[in-house]
Amino acid sequence: MIKVGIMGGTFDPIHYGHLLAAERARESCGLDEIWFIPSFQPPLKENDPNADVNARLEMVYRAIDFQPHFRAMDIELERGGTSYSIDTVQALQELYPGRAFSYIIGSDRVNDLPQWHRIQELAEIVSFIGVERPGESIDVSLLPSYIVDRLTVVGMPLVDISSTEIRQRQADKRSIRFMVPEKVYSFIRRNSLYEKPE
Ligand SMILES: Nc1ncnc2c1ncn2[C@@H]1O[C@H](COP(=O)(O)OP(=O)(O)OP(=O)(O)O)[C@@H](O)[C@H]1O
Numbered sequence: 001m002i003k004v005g006i007m008g009g010t011f012d013p014i015h016y017g018h019l020l021a022a023e024r025a026r027e028s029c030g031l032d033e034i035w036f037i038p039s040f041q042p043p044l045k046e047n048d049p050n051a052d053v054n055a056r057l058e059m060v061y062r063a064i065d066f067q068p069h070f071r072a073m074d075i076e077l078e079r080g081g082t083s084y085s086i087d088t089v090q091a092l093q094e095l096y097p098g099r100a101f102s103y104i105i106g107s108d109r110v111n112d113l114p115q116w117h118r119i120q121e122l123a124e125i126v127s128f129i130g131v132e133r134p135g136e137s138i139d140v141s142l143l144p145s146y147i148v149d150r151l152t153v154v155g156m157p158l159v160d161i162s163s164t165e166i167r168q169r170q171a172d173k174r175s176i177r178f179m180v181p182e183k184v185y186s187f188i189r190r191n192s193l194y195e196k197p198e
């Protein structure tokens, strides 16, 4: 079985927190590949993404350029609608047999796993790899056993970067350099993403 880690996200924009989470999950869990999958419409977020789908996908491509184990997939962007993970994983299983899928998620998303759509079915077909991020610790005592049994928490240095902060900094004309890979930085700047209208 080829072991695939799914790194799903809004990626509005992708940043070093996402990339390090994916790399540490790959190393700790012996994953063969990481598939970055931008959501069309993230299920539990109140606001719509700011940048359009093409820009978010392009930034993912730029961020993972030349990384041998990383690839990007537009399956959720093509499907449209709310990007439920159960739909994505079921489609991937049909399209790519012979793979074992794990879902890589930060601590904020680990804690809200019980609210995910058809979570019991999802937990039967994927395992979860959790990474800590600042602001919210993984609390397994609050999770049902069908999730805890399928969850591996891997270590990573806390990276205090969020896409929200990057968008806010860009709107305020503060620096976002070194929060994102250089090729993402130049794309954001060249296309004036996240800037406030004058
Ligand atoms: N700094 C980080 N460290 C570890 N995991 C992260 C980090 N930032 C995001 N993640 C995880 O990556 C996945 C996708 O995150 P997402 O694209 O929503 O980024 P975000 O920075 O949380 O965005 P926003 O600030 O817009 O909510 C989620 O599972 C999230 O928990």
Ligand SMILES: O=C(O)c1ccc[n+]([C@@H]2O[C@H](COP(=O)([O-])O)[C@@H](O)[C@H]2O)c1
Binding pocket: 007, 008, 009, 010, 011, 037, 039, 042, 043, 044, 045, 083, 084, 085, 086, 105, 109, 115, 116, 117
């Ligand atoms: O399927 C769900 O109900 C569900 C609920 C919340 C998040 N997810 C997925 O988790 C990933 C991270 O979500 P987000 O909102 O932090 O960008 C992304 O792939 C989402 O589609 C999925």
